[in-house]
Amino acid sequence: MSCVQTLRELGYRMTPQRQAILEAVHTHDDHFSTEEVHEEVRARYPQVNISTVYRTLELLKELGLVTQTDLGEGILRYHHIDKGHHHHLICENCGAIIDVDESVFSPLKRELLQDYQFKANMSHFAIFGRCAKCQR
Amino acid sequence: MSCVQTLRELGYRMTPQRQAILEAVHTHDDHFSTEEVHEEVRARYPQVNISTVYRTLELLKELGLVTQTDLGEGILRYHHIDKGHHHHLICENCGAIIDVDESVFSPLKRELLQDYQFKANMSHFAIFGRCAKCQR
DNA sequence: CGCTTTATTGCAAAGGGTTGCAACAATCAA
């Protein structure tokens, strides 16, 4: 499990809690919530507190191992970086979610770097608007 | 006050609370928080509940009269649409906020419309990343 | 003006997420 190595190498401690959370994260191909990870971790370690899950996912995000997005549900969802980059177009009217390849953002990313020397971290975007069906 | 007209015309009721909130919104040129609006409204109508402020700002957002953004503070900030469109580049390291003209997003907006028939509502974006100084 | 309808409000509770702090335990050096 490469994350375990990564965390250790960066000077973080490996705890049973973190190990279980990392394993849960790796089993998901989809956009998982903190709650879901907590449930899965508790199946084996019932005492693990959800704030530990929040803190660990936040850490993984800062290390760039997962991405974090609010898909408009009012909760944060995470996605493992190894499972592919992409973005989402979310219809404010019908809730449809359209997946978009990350390449769509490349020109914008390049422009921000050239014009503002700003290195945008656009690894998992949610853009709200209206899908084809819902434009009256 | 044009918003008052707009709300009435759309079939919404005009209450003292809404009037006071609208006035507070109009006095701001900057990115104001729900809390700030609440404080200002309470100066005149001390009984107004903050959930009314939340609900009214949400309504104004849905009607496209204000934009809503999280600038990374953990609170939502609003901006009056008449005071100009723009976006923000926010440095995850030093917290610097760089304002960006909305035109930067026009090509992306156009591409999403052409390729996905998706009409993106990109009126007030916050993009996180690293500013020039903080790229090691 | 008074009545009816129903949108809006205040309140309290809840929901998702963060944080301060004391107890705990991973790590490392002796």
Add this chain to the structure above:
DNA sequence: TTGATTGTTGCAACCCTTTGCAATAAAGCG
């Protein structure tokens, strides 16, 4: 292996925001 150091955890409290519900009061009509 033991002890010291200090990063992590669990817990409770808190923050920001949303929501259910009963009471209130705008708006439209006779």
